[in-house]
Amino acid sequence: MSQTVLYAYPGACSRVTLTALEEAGAPYLDRWIDIRADQQYSPDYIAQNRKAKVPALSVDGKTLTENPAILFYLHQSLPDAGLLPRSGDLFDDARGLSDLAWCASMLHPMVRQIRNPKKWTKGDVSGIAEDGLEKLNKEASFVEKTLSKSTWWYGEQWSIVDVYLYWVFSTAAKGAFNMEDYPALAAHAERVRARPSFQRALARERAAVTDNKLNIDASKL
Known part of the structure; x- marks a missing residue:
């Protein structure tokens, strides 16, 4: 039986990966890397992930890094989870990977x-x-326009992209980004937080704060 281990940190973008695993109902272990204490630079973790960041996914001792790659792997290996749309058209289905890359390589750096x-x-x-902030507000206007016409990013079909967008804008809102300027985005955030898989991921994060004595206010996750 294969063993899957997710290396994560509460509140980091690894929350997206955590939610994907919860949505899929796949068995996995969580390993919490205290990035505030620079644990990502420890020799043991560097041996797993030389990039010294989270998330990282280990499957039977092999490590995969970068959220888009990890999420696409989970989408491909757990097809019943519905993490990304599947139309049967190779070009159309690549949109999911493109949107994950957009979240990771364009929106995330703005945050x-x-x-x-x-x-x-x-x-x-x-x-x-x-x-x-100027760049993110421009992207938020684009996202707002899309979400004002639909429940989820891909219309009525939830996807893991919805969770990534939630993470981007809710994290930015802990800084100078004003979510109240984007009512459709704010309503979308509430829907994401209400999803059972997200709630389970959040519960794991909060338990990790207590169990690992992390210097985080769990109530603000």
Whole structure:
């Protein structure tokens, strides 16, 4: 029997991967990497993931990194989970992977600009957060327009992209991003949080805070 291990941190983008595993109902183990204590740089974790970040997914001792790749692997290996749309058309189905890459490589860095601008330079941080906020608001307007016409990103079909979008904008909202400017996005966030798989993922994160004595306010996750 194969063994799947997810390396994660509460509140990080690994929450998306955690939700995907919960949605699929697949058996897995969680391993919590305390990135606030620089545990991602420990020799043991570097041996698993030289990139020193979360998430990482280990399957039978082999490690996969980068959220889009991990989520696409789960989509392919757990086809009944419905993590991404399947139309049978190769080109159309690639849209799911494209949207995951958009979340990870375009939106996610904007969130980092807003929340932690000092990570972007060794010098003056002025203007970095403002630049990220300007860019994210532009993307939020696009997302708002789409979600104002549908329940989920792909119409009436939930997908893991919905959770990734939730993570992006809810995390940015802990900084200068104002979710109240985007009512459809705010309503979408409530729907994501209400989904049972998300609630189970959140429960795992909160338990991890207590069990691992992490320096996080679990009530704010």
